[in-house]
Amino acid sequence: MKTIAIFSNSSKPLAKEYAEYSSQKLKDLGAEVIAKDEFCEELSKDYSFIESCDENDLKKKADMVLTFGGDGTILSAAKLFLKTGVPIMGVNVGKLGFLAEYHSDKLDECLTDLIEGNFRVVERAVLEANFKAKTYYALNDFVIEKSATSRMITVTAYTNGNHVADYRADGLIVTTPTGSTAYSLSCGGPIITPGTPVFCLTPISPHTLNLRPLIVPDSSEIRLKVYSRTGSAQFVVDGREIIPFDNNEEVVLSKSEEKIKLIKPLNTSYYDLLRDKLLWATDAKTKLKPKLKNADKF
Numbered sequence: 360m361k362t363i364a365i366f367s368n369s370s371k372p373l374a375k376e377y378a379e380y381s382s383q384k385l386k387d388l389g390a391e392v393i394a395k396d397e398f399c400e401e402l403s404k405d406y407s408f409i410e411s412c413d414e415n416d417l418k419k420k421a422d423m424v425l426t427f428g429g430d431g432t433i434l435s436a437a438k439l440f441l442k443t444g445v446p447i448m449g450v451n452v453g454k455l456g457f458l459a460e461y462h463s464d465k466l467d468e469c470l471t472d473l474i475e476g477n478f479r480v481v482e483r484a485v486l487e488a489n490f491k492a493k494t495y496y497a498l499n500d501f502v503i504e505k506s507a508t509s510r511m512i513t514v515t516a517y518t519n520g521n522h523v524a525d526y527r528a529d530g531l532i533v534t535t536p537t538g539s540t541a542y543s544l545s546c547g548g549p550i551i552t553p554g555t556p557v558f559c560l561t562p563i564s565p566h567t568l569n570l571r572p573l574i575v576p577d578s579s580e581i582r583l584k585v586y587s588r589t590g591s592a593q594f595v596v597d598g599r600e601i602i603p604f605d606n607n608e609e610v611v612l613s614k615s616e617e618k619i620k621l622i623k624p625l626n627t628s629y630y631d632l633l634r635d636k637l638l639w640a641t642d643a644k645t646k647l648k649p650k651l652k653n654a655d656k657f
Contacts, residue, residue, distance in 0.1 A: 361474065364421035364445075365394040365409070366436045368428030369401065374452040377463055378427045381450075381470055382409055385425075388474045393420055418443050423622065425473070427463075429453020430499075430541070434597045437498045437619045446480045448473060448622035455636055457540045460623060478622050483537045483553060484577060487615035488596070491608070495596045498619050499538030501612060502595040503604060504530030504563060509589040516560060517582040518575050523560070526570055530563040530592075533581060533612055540636075542598065548572045552629055558614075581612040 363385055367378035379402060382392045392409045399411035412420065417439070424440055424447045426432045433449045440447065449459030450469065461469045472478055488495040495501070505512045514531040516523040534543040535558060536551035544550065548561035549572060558579065561572040575581070585592045585604050592604040604610070634640045 360389060360391055362391040362393060362420050362422045363473070364412075364417050364424045365392060365398060366424055366426040366432065366439075366447075367394075367398055368432045368452070369397065371428055371452055373463075374427040374432070375401070375403075377450060377452055377466065379403060379406065381425065381427070381466065382406055384467065384470050385474070388470065390474055393417060414439060418445070421445050423448065423473070426450065426459065427452050428459065429456050430458040431599070433458040433621075434498060434599060438496070438597070438599075441485070441496055441617055441619065444620060446620035446622045448478070457632065457636060458537070458621065460627075460632060472625070473622070477625050479625055480620050481553065481623055482618045482620055484535050484556075485615040485617050485619055486533065486535055486558065486612055487617070488594075488610055488612050490594060490602065490610040495600070495602075496615055496617060497538070497597045498535065499541045499597050500532050500534040500543060501610075502530055502532050502542065502563075502598075503583055503585055503610070504593055504595060505587065506589070506591045506593050506603075509587045509591055511566060512592050513586040515584045515586070518579040520580075523573065524570065526560075526562045526565060527567070528562040528565040528570065531583065532559075532561040532563060533583075534559050534561060538597075543572070546572075549574070550633070558612075577614045579613070583610050583612070584608070 365378050368374040385392050386408050393412050394409050396411050424436050426436050426449045436447050450461045451459035452463055486497045503514050514526040532543045536553045536555050539551040543561040546561050546563050556577045557574050558577050559574050562570045590606050594602045594604040
């Protein structure tokens, strides 16, 4: 019997509604359902079959994780389950959702596939940062950016001891292939196919146009220093954790030995995801729409 951990974005009522519905459905399909104490305390009715767990028990007991929300919810789950090897399946109740690939309008089918094993598991590279005597992990990206009160900053980058550039900009993104469709993409960075052994350095609003995104091997050790006229900037971990970054401090980034496992639909590819999310096949869909079954859903 599979033990499935429910992980929901508590700020989205619809995510909570789907999570509750899925909990009942999973029980009916023969799974054991567990969730964080906070989730169980906010249930709309009696779901006594859901085992309430603290974070440590959740990590020990879960065979897989089912998230409801957007990519941010998956990033939160990834942080919690990083060193467990437990795969994560994301149901998109947000907007774009490159990580939360399953659609809420096909929820029953998704849950049945999950129980019956009709899915594939992919591994995604993780970035590791050593900063202020602490280790941080990012599935998407690390960002050094100006603080709310600072002007443009200068980020000096080195790879394997070689001076790359002095990025005079609003900041610098170091992204994994997974994160290439997140903040980096909005700053002009390339889309990188998952599994490609590289990272990308993407400047944020650089002062000069000749500073462009740079692809480096994921075997590189990346060192970053910052200079700000106000003496302060900030280091952002996967868009969710912010640490002050002062002048003369240094952060060292490298590929982590840890990996994140994501559950994906069995018969789809990354290119299907790009066509769906970025509307690369809009014209084809428009032409086919009258012939498609349930065409109103497209």
